[in-house]
Amino acid sequence: MESTKRLKWGIMGPGIVASNMANALIESPNNQLSAVASKTQSKAKAFAEKFGVKNAYSYQEIVNDSEIDIIYVATIHNFHFKNAKYALEHGKHVLIEKPFTVNADEARELVRIAGEKNLFLMEAMWIRFIPSVLKLKERVVNGDIGEVKQINISYGSIVGPVYEERLKTLSLAGGVTLDMGIYAISFVCYLLGEIPTDIKSMSRFSDTGVDEIADYMFRFPSGCLVNICTSYNLKMRSEAILYGTRGYIEFPEFSAGPGFTINIHEGTNKVEESVYIPGNNHVNRFIYQVEEVTRCIRAGETESRIIPLHESISIMKVIDEMRKDWDFVYPFE
Numbered sequence: 001m002e003s004t005k006r007l008k009w010g011i012m013g014p015g016i017v018a019s020n021m022a023n024a025l026i027e028s029p030n031n032q033l034s035a036v037a038s039k040t041q042s043k044a045k046a047f048a049e050k051f052g053v054k055n056a057y058s059y060q061e062i063v064n065d066s067e068i069d070i071i072y073v074a075t076i077h078n079f080h081f082k083n084a085k086y087a088l089e090h091g092k093h094v095l096i097e098k099p100f101t102v103n104a105d106e107a108r109e110l111v112r113i114a115g116e117k118n119l120f121l122m123e124a125m126w127i128r129f130i131p132s133v134l135k136l137k138e139r140v141v142n143g144d145i146g147e148v149k150q151i152n153i154s155y156g157s158i159v160g161p162v163y164e165e166r167l168k169t170l171s172l173a174g175g176v177t178l179d180m181g182i183y184a185i186s187f188v189c190y191l192l193g194e195i196p197t198d199i200k201s202m203s204r205f206s207d208t209g210v211d212e213i214a215d216y217m218f219r220f221p222s223g224c225l226v227n228i229c230t231s232y233n234l235k236m237r238s239e240a241i242l243y244g245t246r247g248y249i250e251f252p253e254f255s256a257g258p259g260f261t262i263n264i265h266e267g268t269n270k271v272e273e274s275v276y277i278p279g280n281n282h283v284n285r286f287i288y289q290v291e292e293v294t295r296c297i298r299a300g301e302t303e304s305r306i307i308p309l310h311e312s313i314s315i316m317k318v319i320d321e322m323r324k325d326w327d328f329v330y331p332f333e
């Protein structure tokens, strides 16, 4: 592909998240949304009409359209592996919605296929690309608050009716960890540039048999301790707080907070200085990950340095380990 050619995208699974992505692709001058595919033809057609997309396809048709460069897998969790594998096997680059897959075995297999075929593959972990989080990472790496020794995250809300089915249904890989907890896990791994080595967790199960509330405790190789509380049926104060030896950072409105406050105390109990750093995030949070995908593919890179494939696999392994402790197996595993 020539370096300045617009990337042609196809979407599999025209649901809620696909609409946000369609708007991001339409807004991007480097990309073109060429096709949409659904298991239900009328859904693909309606989506195509709404967003002015040329082709409304079946899954078979979309992977066989030679004009399409990349498939965005926007189906619900339990279909990510199957749909992404199908697209890769047909020679398409792939961007998969989070969670990358349901477990690490599936993740490893997708990475293997993409590697074998020299295709681009990435988890659409948009939180790693938004300006507020990029600036936050910069401040952490710069040592603005000294050595980060502890991070607390609470991230929970009462899911609306449109999300209820996929979040609460066991056979659809429901549960708070794969849906919401994964943002917090990926966020801390990104900020610290590490994967936790000690993992402790507890969860409370819904009457539908999925994790509805979960608490995770991690220790990272650097020594940093992390507490994460998440829930899909409790309104929690959504925030991340990073405690360092020189100060602490408050990142409210997790996961897409527009900015954060750095508080400096220089190792005392008195805050001497508080500065708010705005992130100025775009209203469509997916724009940034789209630009990264385009940049990587144009440069001939098969993965992103912001969310490398080994990290997507490692994060699935962390979740596998916690689920093992909870005796939590999905029926299709």
Ligand SMILES: NC(=O)c1ccc[n+]([C@@H]2O[C@H](COP(=O)([O-])OP(=O)(O)OC[C@H]3O[C@@H](n4cnc5c(N)ncnc54)[C@H](OP(=O)(O)O)[C@@H]3O)[C@@H](O)[C@H]2O)c1
Residues within 6 Å of the ligand: 012, 013, 014, 015, 016, 017, 018, 037, 038, 039, 040, 043, 074, 075, 076, 077, 097, 098, 099, 163, 165, 166, 172, 179
């Ligand atoms: N919603 C968000 O704000 C959001 C944000 C970030 C990431 N995500 C991720 O994006 C993915 C999709 O989420 P969503 O909220 O957009 O899902 P959704 O609208 O409920 O469904 C998306 C697609 O998944 C398939 N699907 C949904 N329910 C199904 C069922 N019961 N049986 C068979 N297929 C079903 C359908 O594909 P077909 O039309 O082809 O049948 C549907 O078009 C999830 O993995 C989620 O974690 C969502």
